[in-house]
Amino acid sequence: MQRLWKIFSKGIVYENPLLMLMIGLCSAVAVTSSVANAVGMGGAMTFVIVFAELVISLFRKLIPNDARIPIFIIVIAAFTTIIDLSMKAYLPELSKSLGVFIPLIVVNCIIMGRVEAFASKEKPLDAVVDALGMGVGYTWVLIGIAAFRELLGNGTLFAAQVMPEAFQPILFFTLPPGGFMVFALFISFNIWLKKAMERRAAAPAKEAA
């Protein structure tokens, strides 16, 4: 249990794919102008990474080493197609506002990276837990950035008015430059968080010594 928790939790702060490993950035800045988009993108991404890691982990002994990259791409593309078509059918509005970024999950380096580094070597259960950790780590950053941007840039959350009437929306935050700026602050925040956690982990060890 503890071992699984360790696999799960590393994706959230220590090896956060967006803020620490700096991969899969494109979608993170692009879809975060509203919280609803961020939730949709995070959900779609988590779906694809969980199933891709599960399938590849199940077949890891059958996949020849030389042909692994094309096989990974096909598996990832298949699940991306599934989520893309399902969203078009059941959530047409969300699908329209996310646009090209749903099909682009297929080239998201987070999935390729985890499949290559983790799922192709580990047991299915571990792989699914790892995928969930990465998915949650990706989604919290997306929702955090989106909440920040939507609140300041539009005065709303989930399209509902939150800020008082007198609040003048700061348009900068909904525009592309605002996305980059908020992302910069989030990386800075995560570095601080990681250092704080390391200090806390080191403190009792020092007392014991």
Place this chain on the structure above:
Amino acid sequence: MNVIGIFLAASLTDNVLLMRFLGLCPFIGMSADVNKSVGMGLAVTFVMVMATAVTWPLYHFLLVPLELTFLQILVFILVIASLVQLVEFFLKKNVPSLYASMGIYLPLITTNCAILAVTFDNISKGYGLLESVVYAVGVAFGFLVAMVLMAGIRSRLRTAPVPKFLEGTPILFAATSLLATAFMGFSGLIK
């Protein structure tokens, strides 16, 4: 829309990196010096135009008549991946000097989302073949310009005093934010 309009829109007002956030990974990873960023930019241009020239006919003359359009994602990514491989083999054999300077960037291009996005855009925007190729060249040019500008900024940043909490990667994004603000000035260029 005329061809020049497509080119300007693709390269400046809708700059692929700064306005649409595509291809950020190589943008952050590869912009450390000007030569590398030019190499990456040229390699992307090459693959982007090739990918467009292959995927557009493939979609309109094969997938549409066979009613296989739901395989679009799968087919396009495979085309790009194999194209990158082919280009790599070709350069290695015939133009070794170019391969030596461009070789390391080529494998990275398969996972450059800008290329896949361009091939999707061409279909969803309903462009013809010529327009698609012009669009691809425009996007690639915009990518190259942004890469080179960023490389220039980074060489200045090395000697600049950076606030402590922004040291490392955060300052790169903060600088990108300012660069994107500058590019917003182009938005009046095209109606």
